[in-house]
Each structure stands twice: as structure tokens, then as C-alpha cells.
């Protein structure tokens with residue numbers, strides 16, 4: 001299943017500035033563009049959002065600085081030391097998403113501060129301020145901003161499905177998690193057969209991702225079984241539909257397989273990813289505008305918690 005550039009595979013770029021400005025005709029057009037993009041390929045890029053360039057630049061600077069810390073400092077923040085096992089640092093080799101391929105990346109997970117006791121709940125692990133000046137404050141500032149963008153994207157998705165604009169609000173305002181990833185560079189020969197992140201679909205409802213311009217993220221085209229690079233678009237968020245939204249929409253919106261190939265580059269690759277995993281008690285079942293009379297729902301109702309538990313166990317190779 002090599003990368004195939006010959007098929008006319010397009011990841012649409014959608015400008016949402018009209019929605020943010022309250023322009024109703026543009027909002028209808030944007031909702032229609034999103035509806036088409038979410039059906040296939042299940043990925044799109046968003047420009048015209050309201051996250052300032054300065055914040056995104058500072059974010060990447062702080063992420064790069066963090067990964068330059070000595071290994072011992074990063075290992076002291078190992079996710080295995082967090083209350084729920086899902087916050088903090090993941091070294092190369094600790095995550096597997098695709099069969100025998102071990103992910104060739106370092107990760108750092110952040111979430112909301114929540115009382116411990118339930119899946120994914122607990123506190124963050126942070127480096128000492130003297131080791132990573134400004135890291136924590138920048139991550140907290142960015143996390144707040146990107147979560148507010150994600151609420152707006154859920155409102156657009158609701159409109160795109162013919163639902164009330166605020167249909168997903170309670171879910172969208174629930175706990176999300178954020179991953180800072182570093183993909184160590186490889187050489188061309190080793191890049192293709194290795195995986196920065198193994199092929200997978202995302203666990204939550206929607207994912208908002210910032211990548212740099214190194215490349216390596218690829219999306220799977222089901223009809224032809226081919227992989228396609230996600231081009232770098234300046235200032236854009238890459239957004240994709242996750243498994244929960246596929247279930248919610250009875251398969252109308254597609255949770256598409258993707259992966260990251262180790263960058264064959266002189267530079268390491270960085271990405272910052274927000275996963276909307278929402279409220280654990282949310283029951284994910286076919287929404288009313290996604291079923292025709294006589295049609296049978298493709299999926300049984302499931303709680304977000306039951307769905308996520310299965311996926312996280314597989315990823316870390318153990319029960320959390």
C-alpha cells in the first residue's frame with residue numbers, strides 16, 4: 001500500500017471566517033462544505049480561525065524547547081507516574097497503534113485538571129519552570145484557546161448535520177486532551193517502513209491538529225487502498241472526524257485511517273493535537289438527522305467511557 005499521488009485525492013481547505021463574523025449566507029455555505037468534507041475524506045483544513053499566529057508560534061517554540069531537555073528530565077515526567085497513566089511524557093517505543101509497528105515518536109499529554117478516580121481524570125505533570133520557562137503557561141493558554149475553537153467547530157458540525165447549532169455544546173465543553181508530539185528525523189531508507197504514528201482512527205469525536213512544514217502525515221483512501229500526504233497549509237488546522245462522530249452520524253461522517261511516516265528530513269517534525277473525547281457519560285447513539293425511516297443504526301449505543309477504555313488499553317498495551 002504505497003503512497004499514491006496519482007489519484008485526485010483532495011483534502012478541502014475551508015475558510016470559517018464568515019461564520020466567526022456572523023455572516024449567515026457564508027455560514028450556510030461553510031456548513032455545506034463541511035458536510036461534504038466530513039463524508040469523504042473525513043479530513044479538512046481550516047483557515048480563517050481566530051487563534052493568533054503569535055500564540056501558535058510561541059506554542060511550537062515551547063514544544064521544541066521541552067523536547068531539548070535531557071532525557072532524565074523528560075523521563076521524570078513519565079505518563080506511567082501520572083494518576084491515570086494518560087498525562088505526561090511518552091518515550092519513543094511506549095505507544096503502539098498499528099500491529100507490529102512501535103510508534104517512533106515522543107509525546108507529552110495534557111488534559112484538564114479533574115478529580116482523579118475515573119478514566120483519564122487527574123492532574124497534569126509539568127516540568128520545573130526553571131527547566132522549561134513559560135512552557136506551562138503557554139500550554140495552558142493555548143489549550144484554552146484551541147478548546148474554544150473546537151466548540152465553534154462543533155457548532156459548525158451541528159449546522160452541517162441540520163441540527164441546532166448548540167446540539168454538541170455540552171459534549172464539546174467536556175474534558176479534552178492534548179498531545180505534543182516530536183517525530184525524530186529519519187533517513188529516506190528507514191522512513192517509509194517505520195511509523196511515527198501507526199495507522200489508526202481517532203478515538204474521540206473530532207481532532208484539531210497543528211503540524212509544521214516537515215510533512216509525514218498521511219490519510220488512507222479506502223476505495224483505492226492508497227495513502228495520501230496531508231499538505232502543509234500555512235496557519236491551517238487539520239481537522240478530522242473521529243470514531244465517536246462516525247457512530248453518532250450512523251457512518252455518514254467518516255473516521256478515516258491516518259498515520260505518520262517518520263520524516264526523511266534534516267529536521268524533526270512537531271505536531272500539537274487536540275482530541276475531543278468529551279464527557280465520559282455521554283451516550284453516543286445515532287442522531288436524529290442521520291437516519292432515514294426504515295434504516296437500521298449501524299452501531300449500538302455506547303458511552304464515551306466504554307468506547308475510550310477499549311481504545312486506550314490497546315494503545316498502551318495494558319489496562320489503565
Ligand SMILES: O=C(O)CCC(=O)C(=O)O
Pocket residue numbers: 179181197202209211217258259260271272273
Ligand atoms: O502528529 C500527527 O500529525 C498525527 C498524530 C495522530 O494522528 C494522533 O496522535 O492521533
Ligand SMILES: [Fe+2]
Pocket residue numbers: 200201202207258
Ligand atoms: Fe490520529
